[in-house]
Amino acid sequence: MGNFFKKNIVRIILCIVALLIGMMLYSVTQRGYTLPTTGAIGTILNPLRSAVNTVSDKVSSSIKIFTDKKEYQDQNKLLKEENAELKNQLVEYEKTKQRLAELEDFMEIKEEHEDYKFSDPCTIIGYVTNDPFHGFIINKGSNNNISLYDPVVTSNGIVGIISELSETYSIVKTICSPELSVGAISANGKYSGIVEGEVLLSDEYMCRMIYLDKDTKLKSGDLITTSSAGNLFPPGYLIGTVKSLENMESGLSKYAVIEPAVDFKTLSSVIVITDYSGKEASDGQKN
Amino acid sequence: MVRKISPSRTPKQKIKNNIIRWLAYVVILFICIVLSSAGSYQKPLLLIPAAIYISSFSKEFTSIIIGIVCGLMTDIICGSLLGFNAILLMFFCIITHLLYKNLLQQRVLNFIVVSAVFIFIQGVLNYFFFYAIWGYSNVSHIFFYKTLPICGYTLISGIIIYSVISFINNRLPVE
Numbered sequence: 497m498g499n500f501f502k503k504n505i506v507r508i509i510l511c512i513v514a515l516l517i518g519m520m521l522y523s524v525t526q527r528g529y530t531l532p533t534t535g536a537i538g539t540i541l542n543p544l545r546s547a548v549n550t551v552s553d554k555v556s557s558s559i560k561i562f563t564d565k566k567e568y569q570d571q572n573k574l575l576k577e578e579n580a581e582l583k584n585q586l587v588e589y590e591k592t593k594q595r596l597a598e599l600e601d602f603m604e605i606k607e608e609h610e611d612y613k614f615s616d617p618c619t620i621i622g623y624v625t626n627d628p629f630h631g632f633i634i635n636k637g638s639n640n641n642i643s644l645y646d647p648v649v650t651s652n653g654i655v656g657i658i659s660e661l662s663e664t665y666s667i668v669k670t671i672c673s674p675e676l677s678v679g680a681i682s683a684n685g686k687y688s689g690i691v692e693g694e695v696l697l698s699d700e701y702m703c704r705m706i707y708l709d710k711d712t713k714l715k716s717g718d719l720i721t722t723s724s725a726g727n728l729f730p731p732g733y734l735i736g737t738v739k740s741l742e743n744m745e746s747g748l749s750k751y752a753v754i755e756p757a758v759d760f761k762t763l764s765s766v767i768v769i770t771d772y773s774g775k776e777a778s779d780g781q782k783n
Numbered sequence: 784m785v786r787k788i789s790p791s792r793t794p795k796q797k798i799k800n801n802i803i804r805w806l807a808y809v810v811i812l813f814i815c816i817v818l819s820s821a822g823s824y825q826k827p828l829l830l831i832p833a834a835i836y837i838s839s840f841s842k843e844f845t846s847i848i849i850g851i852v853c854g855l856m857t858d859i860i861c862g863s864l865l866g867f868n869a870i871l872l873m874f875f876c877i878i879t880h881l882l883y884k885n886l887l888q889q890r891v892l893n894f895i896v897v898s899a900v901f902i903f904i905q906g907v908l909n910y911f912f913f914y915a916i917w918g919y920s921n922v923s924h925i926f927f928y929k930t931l932p933i934c935g936y937t938l939i940s941g942i943i944i945y946s947v948i949s950f951i952n953n954r955l956p957v958e
Contacts, residue, residue, distance in 0.1 A: 505843050505844065505847075508844070508847070509847060509873070509877065512847065512851065512873065513870060513873070516851070516866040516869050516870045516873070517866065517870070519865060519866040520864050520865065520866035520867060520870075523864055523865045523866065524864065622820055622821070623820075623822065623823040624860075624861065624862040625819055625820055625826060625828070625860045625861045625862070626825055626826060626828075626861060626929065626933055627861075627862065628914075628925050628929050630823065631862060632823070660862065667862055674917075674919045674920075675917075694919070694920060694921070695914075695919050695920065695921040695922055695924050695925055696921045696924055699924075699928075745920060
C-alpha cells in the first residue's frame with residue numbers, strides 16, 4: 497500500500513479533489529443557477545424521472561387498492577372484484593378530474609390577479625431524493641420565463657419558491673423547509689409573524705408561524721396569508737390555517753402550527769408567479 | 784441452466800468481454816439513478832454500493848472515475864451541492880480498491896462490512912453538512928428517522944446490487 501502513495505495517481509487524485517472543490521465553490525457562487533453540465537444531465541434524466549414517477553404512482557395506487565380490499569369485502573362482498581376494477585378506473589378518473597380542476601382554478605387565479613404574470617401550469621416530474629422537506633422538480637425552467645426565487649403557488653395557496661433553476665426544469669423548495677421564511681399575517685390583519693418549516697412538523701406536511709406574542713388570540717381555524725414583509729411572495733396569498741398554538745422553545749413567545757392550504761401529498765401541478773407588482777423591490781433585496 | 788462463458792483467451796475476446804461487461808455496469812448504474820430518483824418516498828442511494836463494489840475489482844484509476852461519476856449523479860438526484868458526494872465517493876472507491884488489492888478477498892461479508900462503513904460515513908457527513916450545521920430545531924430527528932433508515936435501505940439494496948454485478952462478473956469474468 498505504501499507504493500501507492502509514491503505513484504502519480506496520488507497527484508491525479510489531489511488534482512481531481514481540487515477540481516471538485518473548485519466546482520463546489522463555483523456552484524455556491526451560482527446561487528441556485530444550475531451548472532450547464534448539471535442542467536444537461538437533468539434534461540436527459542427528466543423524461544425518465546417523469547416516467548418512473550408515473551409508474552411509481554401507479555404501483556402505489558395499486559398497492560393501496562390491494563390493501564383496502566378487505567374493507568371493500570366487508571362493505572360489499574358481492575362486488576369485490578368489480579369494485580377493485582372500478583377503483584382502478586376511478587383512480588385514473590380522479591387524477592384527470594383533479595388535473596382539470598387545477599387547470600380551471602389556475603384560470604380563476606389568473607382572472608383574480610390581473611397584475612400577476614403566471615407561468616403555464618407546471619407538472620411535478622419528480623422529487624428531490626430523500627429531501628425531508630418535500631422539495632420537488634417541475635418541468636418548466638428559465639426557458640419559460642421562470643426566475644430564481646419566483647413564488648410557486650396553486651389556486652389553494654402558496655407552495656414554495658424556485659430554489660434551483662435550469663433551462664428546462666426547476667427545483668421547488670416548499671414552505672415545509674426551515675430554509676424558507678415567509679412574512680405572514682392573519683386574515684383579520686391583527687397578528688403578524690414569520691412562517692417557516694420545522695423538522696418535526698415537516699413530517700406531517702405542516703409548518704409554523706413564529707414570533708407571535710404570548711398573549712396572541714389566534715385560534716384554530718384562523719386563516720394565515722402572506723404579508724408584504726420579506727417580499728418573497730405577493731401579499732394576501734393564502735398560506736394555510738392555524739391548527740394549534742404552542743410555546744416556543746425559549747418560552748418567550750408562541751408559535752402557531754399551520755396546516756398549509758395546499759395538500760402536498762396529492763399535489764401534481766403548480767403555477768409560478770413570474771411577475772407581480774413589488775417583485776422588482778424584492779429582487780433588489782435578494783441580490 | 785445458464786451457460787457460463789469461459790475466460791476469454793484471445794486479446795480480441797478480452798476486449799469484447801470488457802466492453803460488454805462495462806456496458807452492463809453502465810446499464811446497472813443508469814437503473815440505479817432512475818430508481819433512486821423515483822417517487823417521494825425515502826429511498827436507498829443505490830449508486831453508493833454499486834460504486835463501492837465495482838471499485839473493489841477495478842483498477843485504481845477506474846475506481847476514481849466510478850467514484851466521481853456516481854458521486855456527481857448522487858449530488859444531482861439528491862439536490863445536494865455538486866461535488867460533495869463526488870469527493871466522498873472518490874475517496875470511498877479508492878480506499879475500497881486499496882483494501883481489496885492488499886487486504887481483503889472478494890466475499891459478500893467483506894463487501895457488507897466495507898459498504899456499511901462507507902454508507903454510514905456518507906450518511907453522517909450528509910446529515911452534518913446539510914442539516915446539523917444549520918442548527919434547525921429538532922434536527923436530530925432527521926438523523927434518527929431519515930438518515931439512519933436510508934443507510935439501512937442502502938446497505939440492504941447493496942446486497943442485491945452485489946448479486947447482480949457478481950452475476951455479470953461470473954458470466955463475463957474480470958481479467
